[in-house]
Amino acid sequence: MSMSFLPAQDDDEVMTEINMTPLIDVMLVLLVVFILAVPAIHSAIPLVLPRASSAAPQQPAEPVRLDIDAQGHTYWNGKPVEDDALKAQAQQAATLDPQPVVRLSGDRAVPYERVLQTLSTLQGAGLAKVNFIAQKP
Numbered sequence: 001m002s003m004s005f006l007p008a009q010d011d012d013e014v015m016t017e018i019n020m021t022p023l024i025d026v027m028l029v030l031l032v033v034f035i036l037a038v039p040a041i042h043s044a045i046p047l048v049l050p051r052a053s054s055a056a057p058q059q060p061a062e063p064v065r066l067d068i069d070a071q072g073h074t075y076w077n078g079k080p081v082e083d084d085a086l087k088a089q090a091q092q093a094a095t096l097d098p099q100p101v102v103r104l105s106g107d108r109a110v111p112y113e114r115v116l117q118t119l120s121t122l123q124g125a126g127l128a129k130v131n132f133i134a135q136k137p
Contacts, residue, residue, distance in 0.1 A: 062100060065103050091126065
């Protein structure tokens with residue numbers, strides 16, 4: 001004979017209330033974190049920022065089209081140019097502010113060596129913005 005003083009629990013009973021304690025704990029922790037973080041954000045590094053000038057923004061320079069045909073001849077904006085003259089024109093274009101973008105396109109039959117030689121000439125002259133033009137497949 002067993003004696004039990006505790007009421008019998010029915011395990012099939014559905015829990016009808018939500019335990020709010022963990023939710024309140026998490027919310028209080030987040031509140032404390034935000035309270036501590038806000039002053040650190042505003043005074044992390046003291047900076048004196050410069051004022052913007054009212055000057056008009058610079059217009060981008062007209063792009064330069066540089067073509068290399070199947071025979072290896074170079075064309076600067078549609079005009080034939082020799083390698084020495086190409087270097088001089090590239091140096092002149094590099095002094096412009098802002099620098100123009102060079103759009104380099106080479107014929108399919110041109111060896112890569114010729115394209116790389118032209119690219120090296122442009123970089124040696126100080127032109128940093130070079131785009132390669134190709135057809136979509």
